[in-house]
Amino acid sequence: MGWFSGPEYWLGRLILERGIAAVYLIAFIAAARQFRALIGEHGMLPVPQFLARVTFRELPSIFHCRYSDRLFAAVAWFGAALSAAIVAGVTGLVPLWAAMLMWLVLWVLYLSIVNVGQTWYSFGWESLLCETGFLAIFLGNDRVAPPLLAMWLARLLLFRLEFGAGLIKLRGDRCWRNLTCLYYHHETQPMPGPLSWFFHHLPKPLHRVEVAGNHFAQLVVPFALFAPQPVASVAGAIVVITQLWLVASGNFAWLNWLTILLGCSVIDDSSWATVLPVREHAGWPATPLWFAVLVIVFAAVSVFLSYWPVRNMISRRQRMNMSFNPFHLINTYGAFGSIGRVRREVVIEGTDEPTITEQTVWKEYEFKGKPGSVRRLPRQWAPYHLRLDWLMWFAAISPHYAYPWLRGLLVRLLQNDPPTLRLLRRNPFPDSPPTFVRAQLYRYRFTTARELVRERAWWHRTLEGTYVPPVALEKVHRATA
Secondary structure, three states: OOOOEOHHHHHHHHHHHHHHHHHHHHHHHHHHHHHHHHOOOOOOOOHHHHHOOOOOOOOOOHHHOOOOHHHHHHHHHHHHHHHHHHHOOHHHOOOHHHHHHHHHHHHHHHHHHHOOOHHHHOOHHHHHHHHHHHHHOOOOOOOOOOEHHHHHHHHHHHHHHHHHHHHHHHHOOHHHHOOOHHHOHHHHOOOEOOOHHHHHOOOHHHHHHHHHHHHHHHHOHHHHOOOOOOHHHHHHHHHHHHHHHHHHHEOOOOHHHHHHHHHHHHOOHHHHOOOOOOOOOOOOOOOOHHHHHHHHHHHHHHHHHOHHHHHHHHOOOOOOOEOOOOOOOOOEOOOOOOOOOOEEEEEEEEEOOOOOOOOOOOEEOEEOOOOOOOOOOOOOOOOOOOHHHHHHHHHHHOHHHHOOHHHHHHHHHHOOOHHHHOOEEEOOOOOOOOOEEEEEEEEEEEOOHHHHHHHOOOEEEEEEEEEEEEEOHHHHHHHHO
């Protein structure tokens, strides 16, 4: 079965497998550290209440059998431990069937989390991790040569990911077509990084070049992924370089890193050898027939399921980041079909005064990632995912995105709820909870270079109005009684 094996992709497969395991590791750790406040038994969107409304057939999850915070924590930390073992190379030391089983367990565990995660897990990179994680089951291990069909399925996934993102931009906001979107994007993106201020202040002609380069990378380069080598390797390298540019300019969880891993999988060993010392493999054992059959069946099912994302891509009403089945396999992707011109932020404040007057002193809660204090430089968090911070960005766009979790957040701040406070950078009421909390809506913009020197501030903000008026714990309880 010489046609089945691709020994020239040994390093590409290794990078892809270890990389997927590393992303799994980060995702499971993020789930373990954040779930109690978000979806725990006493969280803002509790899993038990959600499971009472959906069936296993609609959203498969092991938590349909039983849910408790202790069980969720065990699942998340076990997933993290298994991911770490794969990063360390354990799958290369065990039989092929055992390696496949390890990948299958990871996928089942993370799918179970995603399918009960509700709004907090509604991001496109969750589906991307589920899809790449399932693909990893069929990549084999060191006891078998890389299966070409599985490696080509990785290319098809990369094509859907990049070309879908390019199409959604071309069909969406006019600024993508006139090459001006990056006049605004670095400032208004969900969670700027430490270099975003500098990217925003690049010359506007360079911003136009960035957009043109993005169109080339997402609308032209994906077709070269299917060209003969070394053209395909060059296309993969272009994807990697453009994604590293995005990594430097913002925080998009593990979206860019999974794309980078898929780009690396396209590069063959001879191309890698031009920049890295790649060891040669003398020979590979024969591919087991049962493994070949499983890979062929998986490839056939993947081609069949591709009908729905392809139909979506060619549709004039293309949708972003959508799964067509409850297993999050063979999805459609895309991001930033429209770009905001103005950045708004919801700022939550509290006071411990017994009554509210014009002289009331309000103290601001600080989040870990989203902009707050104008003097604080945005930090690099990706590939770690701060779910609450991301949802706060959506809440600033429209109160529709804040329903129904924002009220639960305010209640927990009024209670000084420890799991909720662990999601924040600073709690201004460490000794006793506030008597009132409120949310204000501000308009933010990056300062100019002169303002940065004069005011030592990265942001300038202007109050636009009240987002949520002051509420006390008793008032909230009466409203929900």
